[in-house]
Amino acid sequence: MKPSEPRAPRREPGREIQAAIIILAAALACGFVIQMLLQLRAVGREERAAESMMSGVLSELHSLNADETARRTEAAERMAKLPEEKRQRLEDLHLELLTVVNAWTPMDPDYVPELATVIEEYQLDARCASVVWEMMQDCREGGFGYPMICSAYRSQEFQVELFENKIDRIAMEKYCTREEAIRLASKEVAFPGTSEHQLGLAADIIDETYPYLNEHQETTGTQVWLKEHAPDYGFILRYPEGTSDITGIIYEPWHYRYVGVKFAKEITKSGMTLEEYVAWRRGR
Ligand SMILES: [Zn+2]
Incomplete structure (x- = not known):
């Protein structure tokens, strides 16, 4: 009997597969770790970039604020040094905001103010377009009402x-x-x-929940809030209740007129209509 040939060591196919799986898993794990590291580096880079951008913006803002304060102080000092007559003239420019337009005092029909858009097709005098928007936003964001503009410059x-x-x-x-x-x-x-709307200084503001131009408008959240806070933004309720003999216009709890903060506070506090206030100022 031929001695049997030494048997080749038997290969176990299970082991090969196992080894292959381990190598594959290791490769995958390595890939994953490398990718994670790369991502972390990228995030770090982005954060650093964002940080440096932020600090740039902040320092720019600080210097802007400083510039603004310095500019205002300088303007106030310049104003104080002006001769009385010239100072009065500059102050009178501001009085233009008190222009009265009513049935007895028509305006120059060719007058067109410098306009700016409040929203969509609504425009106002550039001096109050953004202010009215800010006032409406503050009312809405404070949860007091849902103001919307329904008439502005005409x-x-x-x-x-x-x-x-x-x-x-x-x-x-x-x-x-x-x-x-x-x-x-x-x-x-x-x-x-x-119409005062032709001045570009008047806006009709109503509450979205009650979009009607009648006396009940005064009970809406928007009007309750505006009545109290509009003067802080330079607006007055132009046609208060019981004043139509003086203004020539019925009570309009939605019609707000811009006169600037100083005058708006003074007029509201006095309880006078614009007509009465202007007459009182002239007679002083
Ligand atoms: Zn109006």
Whole structure:
């Protein structure tokens, strides 16, 4: 009997697979760790970049604030050194904000203020466009009401169009003469050239939950808040209750007029209408 040939050591296929799995797992783990490290480095880099950008912005802001304060102090000092007559003239420029426009005091129909957009199609005099927006945001964000603007600057052409539409509607509804329709229309829509909206300093603000222009508007959260806080932003309630003999306009708890903070606080505190306040100032 032929001695049997030495048997080749038997290979165990299970081991090979095991080894392959271990190598694969190790490779995957290495890849994962490398990727994690790379990511951490990238995050670190981004954080550092963000930090340095932030500190840049902050230092810029600080210097801006310092510039602004210095600028204001300088302006106040310059103002104090001005001769009385010139100072009065500069202050009078500010008085322009007290311009009265009503049925007896029409404005120059060609006057067009320097306008800025409040939102969408609504524009106001650039001096108060952002202020009215800020006031409305503060009311909304404070949870006091849902203010929305429903009328702002009106051009002479637009006021003519509003007035003509009113005349047509009244003439149709009442079967009256044009003269009679004009007389009745002027009670509801200001005659072109006599609407304060043409100054660009007036805005009608209503509450989204009660979008109607009537006396009940005063009970909305927006109007309760505005009545108290509008002067802090330079606005007055222009047509208060019981003053239509003086203003020529019915009580409008939604119509706010910009006169600047100083005058708004003074007028509101005095309880006078704009007409009375201006007359009082002239007579001083
Ligand atoms: Zn109005």
